[in-house]
Amino acid sequence: MxxxxxxxxxxxxxxxxxxxxxxxxxxxxxxxxxxxxxxxxxxxxxxxxxxxxxxxxxxxxxxxxxxxxxxxxxxxxxxxxxxxxxxxxxxxxxxxxxxDCAAQPKTHRTHGIHNDYDFRIDAINYALANDDGSNLSNYEEADLILVGVSRTGKTPTSLYLALQYGIKAANYPFTEDDNMEQLKLPESLKSYRHKLFGLTLDADRLHHIRSKRREGSRYASMAQCRFELQQVENLYRREAIPFIDSTRFSVEEIAAKILAETNLERHRF
Amino acid sequence: MxxxxxxxxxxxxxxxxxxxxxxxxxxxxxxxxxxxxxxxxxxxxxxxxxxxxxxxxxxxxxxxxxxxxxxxxxxxxxxxxxxxxxxxxxxxxxxxxxxDCAAQPKTHRTHGIHNDYDFRIDAINYALANDDGSNLSNYEEADLILVGVSRTGKTPTSLYLALQYGIKAANYPFTEDDNMEQLKLPESLKSYRHKLFGLTLDADRLHHIRSKRREGSRYASMAQCRFELQQVENLYRREAIPFIDSTRFSVEEIAAKILAETNLERHRF
The missing domain is CATH 3.40.50 (Rossmann fold)
Structure with a gap:
């Protein structure tokens, strides 16, 4: 080789x-x-x-x-x-x-500390503090709120957006508490619908991911995965929330697609 | 422009x-x-x-x-x-x-889903579950354990290592509970000293960062920052724990320096 x-x-x-x-x-x-x-x-x-x-x-x-x-x-x-x-x-x-300018090569210019560096660290702290619906009162500050059922890639995506681009992304998981049978947009999200972006997955893939976490559980069952995804995709369509199926995409691709669709500014460069 | x-x-x-x-x-x-x-x-x-x-x-x-x-x-x-x-x-x-081979261009080959993709997601979950000394029993699984006093960049660094390279980095903060006056290597870390990597900062910079969090507190005071950093740097030297002063470095640089010093494998590529 x-x-x-x-x-x-x-x-x-x-x-x-x-x-x-x-x-x-x-x-x-x-x-x-x-x-x-x-x-x-x-x-x-x-x-x-x-x-x-x-x-x-x-x-x-x-x-x-x-x-x-x-x-x-x-x-x-x-x-x-x-x-x-x-x-x-x-x-x-x-x-x-x-x-019309001579090059002035200098080490560490590409990946050194820029002015926006604190900005990225703040964004990471924001993503951590607002992960998994843990802090419903901070959405005013969010650049973006990722929504989706459990294990559809919200957390890695929000951390990547923070680390790479200094974007403050909260994330909110739809759970049984949101009444999955008749899923509606939760009150806490209603004033921020312009910031919402949905994630979804193949039921197969979600079943596989959840099974690694809690094998044999109702939570991980194909039926439950299919049901939750259907409910949430219906909600996205009904409420005109932009969303992507992240099954075949890496975190980099999901993040780039979200940025392309939302025109959020990339703070890094 | x-x-x-x-x-x-x-x-x-x-x-x-x-x-x-x-x-x-x-x-x-x-x-x-x-x-x-x-x-x-x-x-x-x-x-x-x-x-x-x-x-x-x-x-x-x-x-x-x-x-x-x-x-x-x-x-x-x-x-x-x-x-x-x-x-x-x-x-x-x-x-x-x-x-001696023709190019076969294909979109999404560089940043698409590779085999190691689940690996990276597992590493992110690991970093989150083992952030801030929250889980002392999982260090067996760690590729790396970042140590340092509060607000020296452990969390962003561990998340970056996970996202970019699939490296499982736990992090452990030295706090008052570790008896800062006579700082010793905590029992929970002793069997994993080959995995430890220390972070430190300028006292000025740490004071600035902590003040943004809790202005005017003893925690953020110059005296306390100086004292904690001195204790922790003494510990690193005494115990021969490799460490870097991250004051003038970005997360990318800190991560690259850790990889260069530890020879940890970059799983991504």
Missing amino acids: RSAFFISDGTALTAEAFGNALLSMFPVKIKPVTLAFVDSEQKAQQACQRINQVYQETGHKPLIFHTFVNTEIKGIVTSANAVSYDFLDHFIAPVAAEL | RSAFFISDGTALTAEAFGNALLSMFPVKIKPVTLAFVDSEQKAQQACQRINQVYQETGHKPLIFHTFVNTEIKGIVTSANAVSYDFLDHFIAPVAAEL
Whole structure:
């Protein structure tokens, strides 16, 4: 199996994003290794040795995806027996020409602390304090209120929106207390319907997820999952609450779809 | 101000990562717009109109950073009055040659549901159930136990590690209950010391953060912040617990530093 190294003198998050996006285009299994904070000549030499060792052991040159700011360190790493891809190098000149401005490379600019950093931490604290319908009085402050039956992905989605984008997302679970037989929009949500976004799932998938939690329970039964999902989807349609079926989507995709539909601002960048 | 569009027929996360990494090299203020799921000719035409409108209003061509799989949709978007950068295009041929394999572009391969997806959701549930020392009996299962005094970034870091990498990180706060005057490693942590990782902060920063929470309290006072941090840093040194001062670091950087120091596996990719 070929190996790929994602290397940087910073977090290597950009090198990972760049390398993974490229490698995902090929139906080839690759062994990934991330080397972050390679920010001294000594660490660069260690990285170089590690890469050369893979080459010696496998007979194949590893692929290196890197984003170095320090050119000396880059020189050491790219002297390894490997194939190097440097996406910054290729694009800096055309972007510099277009912006009519010289590049001023600086480590940690991409994933360092920005002004909006406290904002993201506040959003995480908000998501935690308003998880699972635990705090019905704080919805004034919410950018978004995720609704859905238990185990449809509300909590991971609200945490992701907070961490990535500084968006304050509360979440409210529809439960037996809401009278599932004749599900109506709860009083506590009525004044905030413009902030509501619904999640739903395949009954099969929900049954699978709930069974991992409470196997054999009524809560996890196919019949109950089907019933709850039907009730909640009817409610979404009746009340014109936008919603998505998250069965085949990752947290990243769910979050991106919600942002695309609601036009909420991404605070991060 | 110049505008930049990050556009894709998927989540646009890769286009954002690519564009932001490049733009961060330049000391220029840019207005960012993300257009995700531009996956039909109609949506492509709308995107095109929106880009052209910015050009008309500002007299400057917007920059477009895109990662389209569908070439027809890409053709429509890049026909706008803008400057396009397509990082996939440039690198696909050399990587294909190196891997001796044709590219098979497919939407949603980068940020879609992978096999490790349940793994990440399990890790989030684990982080939530083991937040703030709430569950001392589950440490067997932890990949990592973050320790530190109150408000030093343990919770956001554990959630980020779970969401991004599927790493199960518990967190344990040192409090008055641990007898801060003579801080020792709590009994509940002793068998797991190989999993411990400490966080600390500048006293100034901790004072600022705690004051936002409980202004004027003893808890938030400079004296108390200084005292607690001194105690906890002494403990880290005495017990040889690896730790970082997170004052000037973002969650991404803290997480990347922890991974770099502990060699924990990144499950995501």
